[in-house]
Amino acid sequence: MSNKKIMLLGDEAIAQAAIDAGISGIYAYPGTPSSEITEYVQHSQEAADSNIHRQWSANEKTAVEASLGMSYTGKRTMACMKHVGLNVAADPFINSGITGVNGGFLVTVADDPAMHSSQNEQDSRFLGKFALVPMLEPTNQQEAYDMVFHGYELSEKYKIPVLLRITTRLAHSRAGIETREKLPQKELNLPADGRQFVLLPGIARRRYANLIKIQEKFLQEAEDSPFNRCIDGKNKSVGIIACGIAFNYLMENFTTSRCPYPVVKIGQYPVPKQKIEKLVNECDEILLLEEGMPFVEGYLRGILDRDVKVKGRMSGELPPDGELNPNLVRAALGMEDIGGAPIPDLIAPRPPALCLGCSHIDTYHALNETVKDVFGDGHVFADIGCYTLGALPPFQAINSCVDMGASITMAKGAADAGLFPAVAVIGDSTFTHSGMTGLLDAVIEKTNIVVFILDNSTTAMTGGQASHAFGRLESICTGLGVEKEHVRLINPIKKNHEKFVEIIKEELDYKGVSVIIPTRECIQTLRKKTKARKA
Amino acid sequence: MKSDIILAGVGGQGILTIATVIGYAAVESGLYLKQAEVHGMSQRGGNVQSHLRIADKEIFSDLIPDGGADLIVSVEPMEALRYLPYLSPQGWLITNTTPFKNIPNYPEIDKILAEINKQPRHIALDADAMAKAVGNVRGMNIVIAGAASVFIDIPFEKMEAGIGTIFARKGADVVEKNLAAFRAGRKQAEENR
Ligand SMILES: Cc1ncc(C[n+]2csc(CCOP(=O)(O)OP(=O)(O)O)c2C)c(N)n1
Numbered sequence: 001m002s003n004k005k006i007m008l009l010g011d012e013a014i015a016q017a018a019i020d021a022g023i024s025g026i027y028a029y030p031g032t033p034s035s036e037i038t039e040y041v042q043h044s045q046e047a048a049d050s051n052i053h054r055q056w057s058a059n060e061k062t063a064v065e066a067s068l069g070m071s072y073t074g075k076r077t078m079a080c081m082k083h084v085g086l087n088v089a090a091d092p093f094i095n096s097g098i099t100g101v102n103g104g105f106l107v108t109v110a111d112d113p114a115m116h117s118s119q120n121e122q123d124s125r126f127l128g129k130f131a132l133v134p135m136l137e138p139t140n141q142q143e144a145y146d147m148v149f150h151g152y153e154l155s156e157k158y159k160i161p162v163l164l165r166i167t168t169r170l171a172h173s174r175a176g177i178e179t180r181e182k183l184p185q186k187e188l189n190l191p192a193d194g195r196q197f198v199l200l201p202g203i204a205r206r207r208y209a210n211l212i213k214i215q216e217k218f219l220q221e222a223e224d225s226p227f228n229r230c231i232d233g234k235n236k237s238v239g240i241i242a243c244g245i246a247f248n249y250l251m252e253n254f255t256t257s258r259c260p261y262p263v264v265k266i267g268q269y270p271v272p273k274q275k276i277e278k279l280v281n282e283c284d285e286i287l288l289l290e291e292g293m294p295f296v297e298g299y300l301r302g303i304l305d306r307d308v309k310v311k312g313r314m315s316g317e318l319p320p321d322g323e324l325n326p327n328l329v330r331a332a333l334g335m336e337d338i339g340g341a342p343i344p345d346l347i348a349p350r351p352p353a354l355c356l357g358c359s360h361i362d363t364y365h366a367l368n369e370t371v372k373d374v375f376g377d378g379h380v381f382a383d384i385g386c387y388t389l390g391a392l393p394p395f396q397a398i399n400s401c402v403d404m405g406a407s408i409t410m411a412k413g414a415a416d417a418g419l420f421p422a423v424a425v426i427g428d429s430t431f432t433h434s435g436m437t438g439l440l441d442a443v444i445e446k447t448n449i450v451v452f453i454l455d456n457s458t459t460a461m462t463g464g465q466a467s468h469a470f471g472r473l474e475s476i477c478t479g480l481g482v483e484k485e486h487v488r489l490i491n492p493i494k495k496n497h498e499k500f501v502e503i504i505k506e507e508l509d510y511k512g513v514s515v516i517i518p519t520r521e522c523i524q525t526l527r528k529k530t531k532a533r534k535a
Numbered sequence: 536m537k538s539d540i541i542l543a544g545v546g547g548q549g550i551l552t553i554a555t556v557i558g559y560a561a562v563e564s565g566l567y568l569k570q571a572e573v574h575g576m577s578q579r580g581g582n583v584q585s586h587l588r589i590a591d592k593e594i595f596s597d598l599i600p601d602g603g604a605d606l607i608v609s610v611e612p613m614e615a616l617r618y619l620p621y622l623s624p625q626g627w628l629i630t631n632t633t634p635f636k637n638i639p640n641y642p643e644i645d646k647i648l649a650e651i652n653k654q655p656r657h658i659a660l661d662a663d664a665m666a667k668a669v670g671n672v673r674g675m676n677i678v679i680a681g682a683a684s685v686f687i688d689i690p691f692e693k694m695e696a697g698i699g700t701i702f703a704r705k706g707a708d709v710v711e712k713n714l715a716a717f718r719a720g721r722k723q724a725e726e727n728r
């Protein structure tokens with residue numbers, strides 16, 4: 001049975017497949033639930049032996065661009081990110097649809113419906129459709145593995161980037177994977193057309209027209225795809241369209257009996273029109289099951305929403321937001337509820353919190369004493385990372401967390417509007433991801449802000465990956481033009497509290513750009529290192 | 536054969552090691568397995584759960600349906616109750632009784648234990664104390680794994696072999712201590728089921 005299989009997370013299955021499919025490089029910035037893809041390649045002996053590029057990138061945009069550069073040379077490459085990372089990388093991603101690619105290029109994006117570890121639950125299929133590229137959406141870990149091979153073939157056949165969309169449950173769930181024989185890496189082979197990647201309007205128009213023209217080929221590929229299947233059923237009162245992982249939640253309700261309804265399982269986009277048409281023609285109504293936003297559902301309804309009777313997230317048979325599960329699908333099918341006992345009332349929530357001894361705690365104590373206690377609420381713009389937990393009690397020290405880098409720029413806008421003090425709090429990794437350019441904006445205008453760059457030597461929130469900022473923060477800041485005497489370092493420990501408070505007061509008094517860099521390693525990465533040293 | 540198990544606890548308490556021990560034995564027995572884990576934000580001292588599904592035929596959903604779990608296996612008493620909606624009417628609840636208090640409003644432990652005792656099929660054991668008693672202060676999770684093993688249709692030897700393999704890297708002494716913790720948990724559950 002499952003003897004020859006290896007147990008892998010969905011993320012790891014994709015990583016192993018990328019190695020087996022002969023990639024020459026993987027480019028990524030960490031982000032839950034996608035980080036384990038790149039980490040797996042980083043820890044793989046095979047990847048080291050075949051010299052696959054596997055270092056982190058500064059952000060998702062640089063990752064996609066570097067990937068595209070590798071594809072330019074004819075080699076296979078993958079860029080990975082979480083869903084909001086694709087927003088950061090949207091510019092190169094969408095334009096790579098127009099330039100097309102040379103070597104196979106897969107963009108793997110992990111969406112996080114229910115926002116387990118994210119600021120939103122956007123559905124990447126909309127961006128894939130926006131870029132007019134083919135998309136793959138696996139149902140299970142084995143399919144994720146197989147789709148990587150299929151994706152590279154598709155990418156090279158049509159010289160187009162392919163989006164591989166997964167969601168949290170598939171990414172972070174283990175299953176037995178049957179692997180394939182490893183393919184060799186591609187030889188260096190530059191594009192035949194020297195101007196393919198030059199998006200001057202004249203060339204871009206031609207390439208865009210071509211992209212539109214090959215849409216019909218992408219559609220035909222989807223019709224013929226092994227990942228899009230029709231499964232017949234006798235009961236035509238309902239026809240079911242199940243995309244990606246939603247198919248599992250459907251099947252989970254038919255483990256002892258066969259699903260009586262006809263089903264179209266979708267794993268490759270554009271949406272296979274003929275298959276849907278057949279289903280719509282033979283069934284009274286359609287039930288749409290998709291993990292994420294109502295992507296297929298919206299198209300099927302159209303603006304007038306009258307030719308096809310559709311049940312789904314938009315009509316209330318399924319919730320409009322959050323993750324699907326077998327029980328929600330069961331209810332949508334009108335089957336009897338099998339739910340268990342309720343959660344007893346006395347159970348208290350146990351929200352995540354900063355670790356005992358975390359350096360961010362010392363920073364927030366000093367910050368609250370100088371800013372919150374003196375000026376009241378509403379003055380601290382923060383960012384994304386472990387330190388965002390400073391929004392919760394007992395600190396309640398920060399007032400914003402929007403997108404990577406927004407702390408500095410929002411503080412700037414508020415300062416421009418006359419807010420004093422305008423304070424930004426940003427992590428070291430977030431700073432090199434997207435904070436540096438905002439700081440330059442402030443330097444140019446000598447904006448009156450105080451920026452805290454919390455240097456814990458790592459990207460802690462996502463599991464302690466290396467940070468590009470390591471050992472470079474001071475020189476980056478002065479290089480961007482922050483005056484040397486207003487770049488202040490402090491070791492955030494209890495003993496230094498008074499000194500820390502003094503520094504903050506001095507910099508609040510300074511009318512210009514100040515940067516304070518509390519520097520102390522994350523205790524979790526420190527612990528990991530000590531453990532590794534002992535072993 | 537099917538065993539749907541909710542593993543519960545607080546980030547850092549070692550529920551994934553339990554999953555690894557049982558999972559190893561399942562795979563060695565030629566069974567299908569799916570294991571959904573929690574990574575990211577909630578690992579920071581929040582409540583964590585893992586859905587471990589074992590069967591002799593293909594498994595579809597990564598998530599166990601509400602009302603479908605054969606077992607809730609928890610290393611913390613309040614966390615055991617948080618996942619009650621998953622437990623099937625015939626299911627067993629196996630839990631440690633030592634609370635992990637990292638929130639200011641942790642309920643009175645007596646009330647938690649009373650709630651656990653209300654469950655028709657449960658095993659509640661002080662796994663922290665039992666681990667200490669066998670000289671393995673960090674083996675609380677393995678004690679719980681041992682207690683759970685009674686209710687999982689996989690040969691006991693395969694699970695012991697799993698412990699041997701998983702802890703081999705850390706030396707024979709660590710393997711022995713974990714086997715002791717595992718057997719202690721199993722014995723306690725066998726005597727109290
Ligand atoms: C565009 C984007 N990419 C990635 C993430 C995932 N993510 C959240 S916080 C974080 C980095 C945190 O590192 P750092 O700023 O150093 O703060 P720390 O957690 O170490 O305190 C990452 C990568 C995200 N939310 N948005």
Ligand code: SF4
Nearest residue numbers: 355358386460522523
């Ligand atoms: S993981 Fe590190 S940075 Fe995050 S809360 Fe814990 S100590 Fe702080």
